[in-house]
Amino acid sequence: MIDLTGKVALVTGSSRGIGRACALRFAEAGADVVVNYVTSGREADAVAAEIAALGRRVGCVRADVAEEEDIAEMIGFIEREFGRLDILVHNAATGGFRPLAVTTQRHFDAAMHTNVLSLIHLLKAASPLLERATGRGKVVVLSSHGTHMALPMYGLIGGSKAAVTSLARHWALELGDRGVNVNIVEAGLVETDSTRRLPGAAEMFAGRKFKTMTGERMLAAGDVADAVLFLASPLADLVQGQTLVVDGGAAVHV
Ligand SMILES: NC(=O)c1ccc[n+]([C@@H]2O[C@H](COP(=O)([O-])OP(=O)(O)OC[C@H]3O[C@@H](n4cnc5c(N)ncnc54)[C@H](OP(=O)(O)O)[C@@H]3O)[C@@H](O)[C@H]2O)c1
Numbered sequence: 001m002i003d004l005t006g007k008v009a010l011v012t013g014s015s016r017g018i019g020r021a022c023a024l025r026f027a028e029a030g031a032d033v034v035v036n037y038v039t040s041g042r043e044a045d046a047v048a049a050e051i052a053a054l055g056r057r058v059g060c061v062r063a064d065v066a067e068e069e070d071i072a073e074m075i076g077f078i079e080r081e082f083g084r085l086d087i088l089v090h091n092a093a094t095g096g097f098r099p100l101a102v103t104t105q106r107h108f109d110a111a112m113h114t115n116v117l118s119l120i121h122l123l124k125a126a127s128p129l130l131e132r133a134t135g136r137g138k139v140v141v142l143s144s145h146g147t148h149m150a151l152p153m154y155g156l157i158g159g160s161k162a163a164v165t166s167l168a169r170h171w172a173l174e175l176g177d178r179g180v181n182v183n184i185v186e187a188g189l190v191e192t193d194s195t196r197r198l199p200g201a202a203e204m205f206a207g208r209k210f211k212t213m214t215g216e217r218m219l220a221a222g223d224v225a226d227a228v229l230f231l232a233s234p235l236a237d238l239v240q241g242q243t244l245v246v247d248g249g250a251a252v253h254v
Pocket residue numbers: 012013014015016017018019036037038039040041043063064065066090091092093094114142143144145186187188189190191192193194195
């Protein structure tokens with residue numbers, strides 16, 4: 001049983017999908033939680049209400065993780081209202097699904113700022129709090145098979161995930177001696193708002209049945225949240241700079 005009572009967790013992009021599942025897992029494990037969103041205020045409020053109903057303290061912050069000022073304000077809010085930050089999950093991501101041949105500078109900047117540069121801004125602002133966590137501070141970054149495999153229409157996001165995975169390892173090197181672990185969860189395909197927009201989504205969801213090695217059990221947001229919860233817990237104190245793949249075995253199936 002993982003008990004995070006007394007800890008405070010921030011999950012970027014937790015109004016929906018995998019981020020929402022992580023926020024709820026932390027609350028179920030006893031942590032107080034800060035929910036972050038950029039456009040889905042109503043959904044974020046609903047997640048916050050679910051967390052409050054579990055008896056946890058909750059904050060709900062609109063902050064665009066692509067903007068350094070928004071991040072500084074969000075971390076300032078956490079310091080004022082909660083006085084600590086023990087766990088940070090960088091889950092928010094964007095990018096759009098299109099061929100690289102039609103990708104523009106604007107598309108590139110949006111994906112790289114939201115998915116990659118954000119991790120620099122987040123940890124510059126939050127590491128002083130994470131270093132003072134009870135036990136070791138924990139950072140978990142959401143990544144995908146796009147880091148090392150090619151998927152149709154996924155080049156820009158895949159490239160950004162390769163970059164953020166590398167940044168996470170380098171943050172582990174910089175923060176490890178200062179009491180903070182930084183690890184990565186590489187998730188397989190999960191049906192969420194964003195993946196439902198993937199061209200050929202229905203076929204890809206159906207195709208998982210033949211790739212995964214978990215019988216009828218298909219990967220869901222809660223399964224990814226379970227892996228994030230483990231890496232955020234004291235059970236993973238000696239896991240540093242690593243990637244945990246959660247995909248039901250799909251990536252090793254020829
Ligand atoms: N789903 C998959 O199959 C899969 C597989 C591997 C990895 N992943 C990774 O897992 C993470 C979550 O994926 P998902 O499918 O759950 O995504 P999703 O359903 O599209 O949700 C994305 C979340 O990120 C937030 N967000 C987007 N841009 C933001 C910004 N600039 N600032 C703050 N929040 C922002 C959204 O907030 P709003 O609602 O306010 O827009 C939303 O809460 C991503 O990093 C993704 O790359 C997903």
